[in-house]
Amino acid sequence: MPELEQSESKLIKQGSEVVLHFDLKLADGSAADSTRVNNKPAKLVMGDGSLTLSFEDCLLGLQTGDKKSFTLEPDEAFGMPNPDNLHHLERSKFNAETPAEEGMIIAFTQPDGTELPGIVREVTGDSVTVDFNHPLAGQVITFDVEILSVN
Incomplete structure (x- = not known):
């Protein structure tokens, strides 16, 4: 009955409430932002505008306990400087x-x-x-996530 076990864990989809830790790193490995610094995980509802579509797309299909790393080009992250x-x-x-x-x-x-x-x-x-460009505009960003809960 592995199918039942699979359906018991919730996968992240549009509208999911997600609690996660994340780290944003620049191409040189330096930290740009992290929820781990103050051990305060981020809480968001998928589609609420907290994250850009590209960042949300990285989370879709993940579940509680998943740890994953994504590299986003500038146009997928904070855009290019204007x-x-x-x-x-x-x-x-x-x-x-x-x-x-x-x-x-x-x-x-x-x-x-x-x-x-x-x-x-x-x-x-x-x-x-x-x-007035976003400070991370033009940067390649590594987005490391750890999913703490999905509702």
């Missing part, structure tokens, strides 16, 4: 609380009140170049 997401702002928009220093990540408030993080890429005279 030059339209580079903005030049006046240095006067920055202050001691939010300094215009290269490498700083600053949350900018959108007209609708939502916040969008931007990375200060360059400071030249009175111009500050801010990059």
Whole structure:
């Protein structure tokens, strides 16, 4: 009766509630994100928008206890950097609380009140170049998952 045993364990499908640990690594092996750092697994419902479609596709068909590693090209992960997401702002928009220093990540408030993080890429005279692309845009990502539960 192995078929019954197989049907007892739930496979991840659209609408499944999944609790998992994940690690995101860059091509050089450095860690980009991990739920293991604070031992706080991620909980999501497949299709709720928590993960991109490409990341969700990696999970489909897995079940509790499964550990798997996937490599995603930039267009499958966080996309390629878009030059339209580079903005030049006046240095006067920055202050001691939010300094215009290269490498700083600053949350900018959108007209609708939502916040969008931007990375200060360059400071030249009175111009500050801010990059609103996802910090992992253009990167090949290794997505390691461990499925803790599926409901």
